[in-house]
Amino acid sequence: MGSNPASPANIKGYDLVMRKFFNYLKESYTELTKKVTWPTWDKLQNSALLVLGATLILSLVVFIMDFAFQHLMEFVYAL
DSSP states (O other): OOOOTTSHHHHHHHHHHHHHHHHHHHHHHHIIIIIOOOOOHHHHHHHHHHHHHHHHHHHHHHHHHHHHHHHHHHHHHHO
16 A cells, blocks of 8 residues: 555645745744845945955965975976
């Protein structure tokens, strides 16, 4: 005997899952629109510039380390 996918227990479980899912969506929307304090445009731009600057500096450091290691290895292999 197999289980019937359309049995009342399965339909109730599906309804419960869907109700929980839609409740989650409603609560998420409410939180994002009413409870979250979004940064101002100026703060957002300043943060983006800070991240951009830090990324460029880190990229330069990695480039310098790679360049130095490459030349060090070429020197060692030339011996």
